[in-house]
Amino acid sequence: xxxxxxxxxxxxxxxxxxxxxxxxxxxxxxxxxxxxxxxxxxxxxxxxxxxxxxxxxxxxxxxxxxxxxxxxxxxxxxxxxxxxxxxxxxxxxxxxxxxxxxxxxxxxxxxxxxxxxxxxxxxxxxxxxxxxxxxxxxxxxxxxxxxxxxxxxxxxxxxxxxxxxxxxxxxxxxxxxxxxxxxxxxxxxxxxxxxxxxxxxxxxxxxxxxxxxxxxxxxxxxxxxxxxxxxxxxxxxxxxxxxxxxxxxxxxxxxxxxxxxxxxxxxxxxxxxxxxxxxxxxxxxxxxxxxxxxxxxxxxxxxxxxxxxxxxxxxxxxxxxxxxxxxxxxxxxxxxxxxxxxxxxxxxxxxxxxxxxxxxxxxxxxxxxxxxxxxxxxxxxxxxxxxxxxxxxxxxxxxxxxxxxxxxxxxxxxxxxxxxxxxxxxxxxxxxxxxxxx
Amino acid sequence: xxxxxxxxxxxxxxxxxxxxxxxxxxxxxxxxxxxxxxxxxxxxxxxxxxxxxxxxxxxxxxxxxxxxxxxxxxxxxxxxxxxxxxxxxxxxxxxxxxxxxxxxxxxxxxxxxxxxxxxxxxxxxxxxxxxxxxxxxxxxxxxxxxxxxxxxxxxxxxxxxxxxxxxxxxxxxxxxxxxxxxxxxxxxxxxxxxxxxxxxxxxxxxxxxxxxxxxxxxxxxxxxxxxxxxxxxxxxxxxxxxxxxxxxxxxxxxxxxxxxxxxxxxxxxxxxxxxxxxxxxxxxxxxxxxxxxxxxxxxxxxxxxxxxxxxxxxxxxxxxxxxxxxxxxxxxxxxxxxxxxxxxxxxxxxxxxxxxxxxxxxxxxxxxxxxxxxxxxxxxxxxxxxxxxxxxxxxxxxxxxxxxxxxxxxxxxxxxxxxxxxxxxxxxxxxxxxxxxx
Numbered sequence: 001x002x003x004x005x006x007x008x009x010x011x012x013x014x015x016x017x018x019x020x021x022x023x024x025x026x027x028x029x030x031x032x033x034x035x036x037x038x039x040x041x042x043x044x045x046x047x048x049x050x051x052x053x054x055x056x057x058x059x060x061x062x063x064x065x066x067x068x069x070x071x072x073x074x075x076x077x078x079x080x081x082x083x084x085x086x087x088x089x090x091x092x093x094x095x096x097x098x099x100x101x102x103x104x105x106x107x108x109x110x111x112x113x114x115x116x117x118x119x120x121x122x123x124x125x126x127x128x129x130x131x132x133x134x135x136x137x138x139x140x141x142x143x144x145x146x147x148x149x150x151x152x153x154x155x156x157x158x159x160x161x162x163x164x165x166x167x168x169x170x171x172x173x174x175x176x177x178x179x180x181x182x183x184x185x186x187x188x189x190x191x192x193x194x195x196x197x198x199x200x201x202x203x204x205x206x207x208x209x210x211x212x213x214x215x216x217x218x219x220x221x222x223x224x225x226x227x228x229x230x231x232x233x234x235x236x237x238x239x240x241x242x243x244x245x246x247x248x249x250x251x252x253x254x255x256x257x258x259x260x261x262x263x264x265x266x267x268x269x270x271x272x273x274x275x276x277x278x279x280x281x282x283x284x285x286x287x288x289x290x291x292x293x294x295x296x297x298x299x300x301x302x303x304x305x306x307x308x309x310x311x312x313x314x315x316x317x318x319x320x321x322x323x324x325x326x327x328x329x330x331x332x333x334x335x336x337x338x339x340x341x342x343x344x345x346x347x348x349x350x351x352x353x354x355x356x357x358x359x360x361x362x363x364x365x366x367x368x369x370x371x372x373x374x375x376x377x378x379x380x381x382x383x384x385x386x387x388x389x390x391x392x393x394x395x396x397x398x399x400x401x402x403x404x405x406x407x408x409x410x411x412x413x414x415x416x417x418x419x420x421x422x423x424x425x426x427x428x429x430x431x432x433x434x435x436x437x438x
Numbered sequence: 439x440x441x442x443x444x445x446x447x448x449x450x451x452x453x454x455x456x457x458x459x460x461x462x463x464x465x466x467x468x469x470x471x472x473x474x475x476x477x478x479x480x481x482x483x484x485x486x487x488x489x490x491x492x493x494x495x496x497x498x499x500x501x502x503x504x505x506x507x508x509x510x511x512x513x514x515x516x517x518x519x520x521x522x523x524x525x526x527x528x529x530x531x532x533x534x535x536x537x538x539x540x541x542x543x544x545x546x547x548x549x550x551x552x553x554x555x556x557x558x559x560x561x562x563x564x565x566x567x568x569x570x571x572x573x574x575x576x577x578x579x580x581x582x583x584x585x586x587x588x589x590x591x592x593x594x595x596x597x598x599x600x601x602x603x604x605x606x607x608x609x610x611x612x613x614x615x616x617x618x619x620x621x622x623x624x625x626x627x628x629x630x631x632x633x634x635x636x637x638x639x640x641x642x643x644x645x646x647x648x649x650x651x652x653x654x655x656x657x658x659x660x661x662x663x664x665x666x667x668x669x670x671x672x673x674x675x676x677x678x679x680x681x682x683x684x685x686x687x688x689x690x691x692x693x694x695x696x697x698x699x700x701x702x703x704x705x706x707x708x709x710x711x712x713x714x715x716x717x718x719x720x721x722x723x724x725x726x727x728x729x730x731x732x733x734x735x736x737x738x739x740x741x742x743x744x745x746x747x748x749x750x751x752x753x754x755x756x757x758x759x760x761x762x763x764x765x766x767x768x769x770x771x772x773x774x775x776x777x778x779x780x781x782x783x784x785x786x787x788x789x790x791x792x793x794x795x796x797x798x799x800x801x802x803x804x805x806x807x808x809x810x811x812x813x814x815x816x817x818x819x820x821x822x823x824x825x826x827x828x829x830x831x832x833x834x835x836x837x838x839x840x841x842x843x844x845x846x847x848x849x850x851x852x853x854x855x856x857x858x859x860x861x862x863x864x865x866x867x868x869x870x871x872x873x874x875x876x
Contacts, residue, residue, distance in 0.1 A: 007610035011484060039474035040609035043481035046449060171478035172445035 003033045010044035018057045025061035029160035042173040050178035056227035062186035065160035071192045077284040078105045083199035085117040087356040088242035090252030092120045097309035100148035101300045104284040108150045116356025126249035126375035130319035158186045195231035195283035203240035205352020231283045233435035241350040244269035248364040248378015250330040260307040268429040331375035333399035337406040341389040348424040354416035361409040362400035386426040448482035456495045463499035467598035480611040488616035494665035500624035503598035509630045515722040516543045521637035523555040525794040526680035528690030530558045535747035538586035539738045542722040546588045554794025564687040564813035568757035596624045633669035633721035641678035643790025671717045671873035679788040682707035686802040686816015688768040698745040706867040771814035771837035775844040779827040786862040792854035799847040800838035824864040
């Protein structure tokens with residue numbers, strides 16, 4: 001088989017066989033295909049697509065290109081959740097211990113943030129001492145003990161995906177749906193899961209800014225997961241404004257803790273958590289319906305079981321569980337600045353993307369992968385879409401360590417804030433649920 | 439300007455500005471764009487195309503990426519001919535001196551053969567002593583003296599094209615029409631021409647196997663040439679069967695000499711020569727119509743002026759002009775093998791591509807660029823489409839230096855030969871002439 005012939009085949013919009021996909025994934029992983037040939041093939045895929053069978057084969061071969069997590073012997077069902085990313089989306093931090101408290105096994109592999117969106121690993125590392133780079137043995141032992149572990153991808157996990165992902169980033173082919181789907185699912189497949197719940201975000205702060213594209217993406221994810229023998233549901237949720245009350249690493253840990261303690265001041269975050277939790281329990285077979293799963297989750301929060309599981313997880317992974325009872329032990333930025341409403345009215349919108357950029361200016365995120373993070377930096381949002389404000393009200397408090405960063409972020413935050421004379425219609429956070437097998 | 443943004447723009451099927459095209463050509467020439475980004479852009483162009491304005495800009499920038507031939511001061515009009523390549527297509531060898539004998543200045547830059555098609559430089563080098571790698575000074579002096587010089591592209595001519603051409607070859611993007619057009623014309627533009635006649639071949643032995651694609655290609659070439667301020671005409675000619683009576687390097691030199699000496703045993707070759715010559719004279723302003731140009735060419739052959747000019751060119755370029763009077767001084771293969779008709783009938787077809795492959799097996803061509811050539815190897819075709827044959831007639835004589843090569847080539851040649859009970863309708867060699875300015 002020659003790589004050049006496969007490029008020409010995809011250029012002609014023909015479908016690859018499973019053998020051809022295997023050859024492509026292996027050539028990417030072992031470096032036998034030069035970058036320029038991979039790049040040309042990636043663009044042909046970006047423009048001519050791949051069908052579900054090709055995407056399934058690609059996902060499988062990318063997972064097979066490295067070593068899987070060996071979780072055999074562990075009781076089932078093993079279930080994970082993946083979010084396509086957003087602003088203030090620290091839901092995983094509460095969701096993973098919550099699902100474990102319901103009896104599921106949750107090996108949750110997470111990523112880091114880049115650009116205006118945050119990453120779960122960065123948020124967890126805001127907890128003093130918390131370790132995310134764990135060897136397989138440690139992950140397995142923790143899952144046996146408490147049913148939940150949140151960790152970084154091991155180095156030799158899906159090397160074909162790592163190679164192609166870096167190239168996609170440099171060759172304008174990141175947006176290709178079958179490449180997105182196979183990239184997401186190859187890492188999940190390597191976790192040896194039984195089921196997966198996908199949170200597909202849509203709106204200004206999401207990868208899929210348009211709803212229609214999010215729905216196509218969700219369908220492709222679910223269809224491909226099923227083709228791989230993985231139970232899957234996709235929840236399409238709104239990312240027009242940031243989720244919850246906080247943006248920033250330590251602040252989003254605080255958000256998760258508050259919600260697990262029973263606080264209800266972030267209703268969109270809570271809704272997202274309960275719907276995702278309900279579906280994890282349903283796919284994991286712990287309940288008969290997602291609604292029943294949601295009620296079970298509410299009960300586990302009320303009883304404190306989910307919160308206790310969170311603290312156990314923190315202790316297991318080397319973190320200081322005191323952070324859960326005393327936010328004073330979390331990293332804090334040295335300064336803060338209130339942002340005040342320039343006039344009275346109703347909040348008609350709060351652009352998640354722009355708020356994400358404001359958080360970047362505060363040091364809460366990375367413009368480039370090598371940038372350092374200020375774990376304490378971030379934003380506490382006092383008013384969200386639908387809220388009434390009076391001129392001079394504090395609409396947000398910014399936390400940061402540089403005066404110029406705070407000033408710039410305040411300007412950016414006001415750009416995100418849309419005020420109007422009449423109340424806005426607030427979009428429900430959950431827009432659609434896709435679960436073809438249900 | 440970032441290369442990545444230009445990739446995304448072309449992926450979205452948008453048109454590049456002239457500044458963007460300049461950035462792309464320069465980044466290719468100076469190596470600042472990595473191969474994988476160039477490769478991804480090339481595939482986006484292969485699938486989403488470029489319009490005439492983009493192709494004109496690309497051609498201009500690729501020509502500007504290196505040094506031009508400085509032929510200023512030379513009398514005008516300067517005119518060249520380019521063929522998209524075929525089997526037995528050694529017409530340039532006769533055409534260049536013929537057009538010079540009519541008073542035109544013909545700086546003819548030629549290439550080498552690869553695969554089943556031959557290259558003019560290889561054919562000329564079959565003449566003992568003939569030099570094609572000439573410095574600019576020598577080319578200019580020869581053009582001043584005799585009006586014709588046939589030479590290889592200088593090293594620093596259109597480096598952006600050289601870079602992109604090599605990458606296209608490895609990335610499945612050779613077939614892209616705007617890339618083909620800009621590659622051909624950038625080298626011609628760097629010759630500082632006034633006019634250009636294009637021989638666009640179509641049929642089994644041609645790059646454009648289908649007539650419709652050849653016509654689209656011819657239109658794009660002429661439109662782009664006009665956009666560059668170059669007078670141009672395209673002659674679409676048939677390459678279903680090989681042109682003339684010979685395939686092979688020394689043998690095609692012999693073909694050119696025979697035709698210049700007034701032989702008429704290769705009517706398709708002669709027709710091609712006279713039509714192309716007529717249009718060169720017309721575009722060069724030596725005559726009012728192409729028909730008048732054709733008659734002038736016939737006169738220059740009859741009078742021996744074209745033949746004398748050929749011999750002068752051979753002497754000027756270090757070759758032995760005796761080859762023109764004594765074919766015995768041309769390289770010869772050590773063995774020959776007649777191919778006989780397996781049954782009686784009419785030749786209904788003689789696949790140019792398959793005959794080209796037979797010539798490759800004899801050593802007359804290169805399968806890879808680093809292969810050596812056997813200048814004496816090749817094929818003399820005794821019967822062509824439309825001819826009647828009897829069983830046992832010699833339909834071709836093969837020349838080569840290895841017995842196994844001769845045997846394999848004979849088998850291949852019989853594959854090329856289609857015999858039938860009824861005479862075939864013979865396609866005229868000239869299929870269409872495109873000259874929007876005429």
